[in-house]
Amino acid sequence: RIAYVNGQYRDMRDASVNIEDRGYQFSDGVYEVCEIRGGKVVDMPRHLTRLQRSLRELRIDMPMPLAALEIVIHETVRRNRVSYGIVYLQVTRGVARRDHAFPVNPVKPALVVTARGLNLQKNQDTAAKGIGVITVPENRWPRVDIKSVSLLPNVLAKQQARENSAYEAWFVDHNGHVTEGSSSNAWIVTTDGKVITRSVDSGILAGITRAVLMEVLAALQIKLEERPFTPAEAYEAAEAFVTASSQIVMPVVRIDGRNIGDGKPGSISMRLREEFHRFSAFS
Ligand code: PMP
Secondary structure (H helix, E strand, O other): OEEEEOOEEEEOOOOOOOOOEHHHHHOOEEEEEEEEEOOEEEOHHHHHHHHHHHHHHHOOOOOOOHHHHHHHHHHHHHHOOOOOEEEEEEEEOOEOOOOOOOOOOOOOOEEEEEEEEOOHHHHHHHHHHOEEEEEEEOOOOOOOOOOEOOOHHHHHHHHHHHHOOOOEEEEEOOOOOEEEEOOOEEEEEOOOOOEEEOOOOOOOOOOHHHHHHHHHHHHOOOOEEEOOOOHHHHHOOOEEEEEEOOOEEEEEEEEOOEEOOOOOOOHHHHHHHHHHHHHOOEO
């Protein structure tokens, strides 16, 4: 596999970053993950807009102009011959002698881009069965709108899910409301067919899949309510699902060990999954 690292395409076995990179020292960086389908990057402009926003919020410069970044992404996908999979990009503040505050003399942000093939059939099989979710107390910082590489709470929550035979963990805030998954946005479908997800005002990352799915819902004339929901409401929901670029719409059939609906992927969830890419931009 080939990675783009600070100006060079390298075999990943030989690729390395400096041990004083602030991403390594402080998690001082951000990332993006885009889906690759048919060798094309899905919704790249939206991902790059979010990347620019994350960087701006942390006062890290763009590592290169947008157009150049697009070329690097395409080239990394091409060199790895990925037809279906993900492209990952990470930007950190750069290399400087360890000190919490920003480097006094500005350093160049570090950029890494990798691409990896995934097994589409396996993903479809997982969707056909649906996944289990557990709920865990929200313990992340309030700035989860920034797609930071600082992911320890997410790592621990996902591990707890795995140890409880579940695939994803949903964080629950101090008001008893679900915020989002450790690496996905959380959704339910009410028994009267309304699709519910929390608004981006607080507590969640503004998912690109979430944003595109809202356009799908509007086009299919499915009612959407942007509001928080509790685990108790989710247990009684007709359907539940999560969204993320690497999963698209992934049906949830179990939450905290309770079956959702009849314990099978819901029909609205599966329909949204099927329709999704009609509304994506491929480049
Ligand atoms: N929330 C969190 C915490 C995530 O890590 C992700 C996936 N990176 C998402 C939501 C979904 O975002 P997207 O649809 O842009 O992949």
